[in-house]
Amino acid sequence: MIDIKFLRENPDVVRASQKGRGEDAAIVDLVLKSDEARRLALNEFEVLRAEQNSLSKLVAAASNQERNGLLENSKTLASKVKEADIKRGELEELTKSQAMQLSNILDPAAPIGKEEDFVVIEHVGTPRTFDFEAKDHIELGKLLGAIDTERGTKVAGSRSYYLTGAGAMLEFALVNYAIASALKVGFTPVIPPVLVNPAAMEGTGFLGQAAENVYHLEKDDVYLVGTSEVPLAAFHMDEVLPVEKLPIRYAGYSSCFRREAGTYGKDTRGIIRVHQFDKVEMFSFCHPDQAKEEHKRLLQWEKDFLNAMEIPYRVIDVASGELGSSANRKFDIEAWMPTQNAYREVTSTSNCTDFQARRLNIRYKDAEGTKTVATLNGTLVAIPRMIVAILENHQNADGSVNIPKALQSFLGKDRFELV
Numbered sequence: 007m008i009d010i011k012f013l014r015e016n017p018d019v020v021r022a023s024q025k026g027r028g029e030d031a032a033i034v035d036l037v038l039k040s041d042e043a044r045r046l047a048l049n050e051f052e053v054l055r056a057e058q059n060s061l062s063k064l065v066a067a068a069s070n071q072e073r074n075g076l077l078e079n080s081k082t083l084a085s086k087v088k089e090a091d092i093k094r095g096e097l098e099e100l101t102k103s104q105a106m107q108l109s110n111i112l113d114p115a116a117p118i119g120k121e122e123d124f125v126v127i128e129h130v131g132t133p134r135t136f137d138f139e140a141k142d143h144i145e146l147g148k149l150l151g152a153i154d155t156e157r158g159t160k161v162a163g164s165r166s167y168y169l170t171g172a173g174a175m176l177e178f179a180l181v182n183y184a185i186a187s188a189l190k191v192g193f194t195p196v197i198p199p200v201l202v203n204p205a206a207m208e209g210t211g212f213l214g215q216a217a218e219n220v221y222h223l224e225k226d227d228v229y230l231v232g233t234s235e236v237p238l239a240a241f242h243m244d245e246v247l248p249v250e251k252l253p254i255r256y257a258g259y260s261s262c263f264r265r266e267a268g269t270y271g272k273d274t275r276g277i278i279r280v281h282q283f284d285k286v287e288m289f290s291f292c293h294p295d296q297a298k299e300e301h302k303r304l305l306q307w308e309k310d311f312l313n314a315m316e317i318p319y320r321v322i323d324v325a326s327g328e329l330g331s332s333a334n335r336k337f338d339i340e341a342w343m344p345t346q347n348a349y350r351e352v353t354s355t356s357n358c359t360d361f362q363a364r365r366l367n368i369r370y371k372d373a374e375g376t377k378t379v380a381t382l383n384g385t386l387v388a389i390p391r392m393i394v395a396i397l398e399n400h401q402n403a404d405g406s407v408n409i410p411k412a413l414q415s416f417l418g419k420d421r422f423e424l425v
Contacts, residue, residue, distance in 0.1 A: 038208040044097040051090040110361040113335035123325035123374035131318030138403040142345040143394040149405035151425035179416035184286040188257035206240035209366040211332035218267040234258035238289035249372040253292035277390040297380035301357040303386035314412035318342040341395040355384030
C-alpha cells in the first residue's frame with residue numbers, strides 16, 4: 007500500500023507508475039476523491055465530538071433546572087456524533103480498499119514494458135560445449151534414480167514428481183549449503199508455517215494479481231503459501247522494530263504451492279514448472295534509506311550461490327509489467343539450460359520498499375518518531391530448477407553427473423553414478 011500523503015502530493019508520479027506497469031491509472035483519482043471525502047467526514051466527526059465534550063462539561067456544571075434541557079441537546083448531539091462516526095468509518099474503509107488496488111511505485115531505473123522488455127545486466131560464465139548429445143534432466147533423472155515424474159503424476163496429478171535417491175540427497179545438500187551460506191552473512195534461519203491467514207496473504211500483495219495462483223482452503227479460510235516470503239513478511243506484523251537492529255534478515259526454508267494458472271502447455275515436461283517445491287528464501291527488514299543497497303546485497307548473495315554451483319547465468323533487470331504489485335524493482339538470475347538452449351529463471355530478488363510493511367503495519371522507531379520499514383526478498387535456492395541446472399550442466403556422456411565442489415562435502419562424493 008502506498009503512502010496516501012505521497013499520493014496527494016504526487017498524483018502524477020503514481021499515475022505514471024500505474025501506466026508503466028500497464029495497470030489502471032484511473033484508480034488514482036478514485037482514491038483521491040474518496041480520501042477527500044474521508045477527511046471532510048473526519049473533520050465533521052471531530053467538530054461534533056468537540057461540541058459533545060463541551061456540552062458534557064456544561065451538563066456537569068449546570069443547575070438541576072438547566073440540566074434537563076442540556077441533556078436533551080446531549081442526546082441529539084450523541085446521535086449526530088454516532089452517524090458522523092459511521093460515515094467516517096465507511097469512507098475510511100472505502101479509501102483503504104481503493105488504495106489497496108494501487109501497486110507499488112516503480113523505481114525510475116526499472117525498464118518499462120512487458121516480459122520481453124527486460125534488460126540484461128551481465129552474463130557470468132560461458133555455456134558449455136558438449137562433445138556428445140546432451141540429455142535433459144528427465145532422462146538424467148531416470149538414469150540416476152533421482153526424479154520420478156510418472157509416479158508423481160499417478161499419485162498427485164500433472165506437474166507433480168518424486169525426488170528419490172540422488173535427487174533427494176541433492177535437495178538436502180542444496181538446502182544445507184544455502185542455510186550455511188545465509189548464516190555466514192547474518193541471516194537467522196526460519197522454518198515458517200505454510201498455511202497463513204488472509205491478512206498475511208493480502209498484506210504481502212498476493213491476493214491481487216497473483217490470486218489466481220494461490221491455493222485457498224475455503225473451509226478454514228487459510229492459504230497455502232507460494233513462497234515463504236509471505237510468512238516471513240508477516241512475522242513482524244503489527245510490530246515496531248528497534249532501528250538499531252535493522253537490517254533484520256531471515257532465511258526461510260519451506261515448501262511452496264502454486265496453481266500455475268495460465269501456464270497450460272508451458273514447461274509440461276519435467277520439474278521446471280510444478281505445483282509444489284521447496285525453497286530457501288531470504289527476507290530483509292531494513293531502513294528505507296538502505297533498501298537499494300540491501301537489494302544489491304541480496305542479488306550478490308544469489309550470484310555467489312550460482313557461482314558455487316558452477317553454472318553459467320545471466321542477470322536481468324525485470325520489466326515493469328512483470329514486477330508484481332509489491333516490487334518497485336526486481337532482478338532475476340537465469341541459469342543456462344543446455345537442452346533448452348536458453349537461460350531460465352532460477353532466482354529473483356525484489357525491493358518492495360515500504361509497500362508491504364505499510365499494509366502489514368510494520369514500523370521502526372528512531373529519534374524522529376515511528377516510521378514504516380522497507381522489506382526485500384530474494385530466492386537463495388529454488389530446489390527443482392537448481393536440480394535441473396546442475397544435472398544438465400554437469401552431465402557426462404554416460405549419464406553420470408559431476409557434483410559441484412561446494413556440495414561434495416554434504417554428499418560425501420564428487421559424482422552421481424547411474425543406478
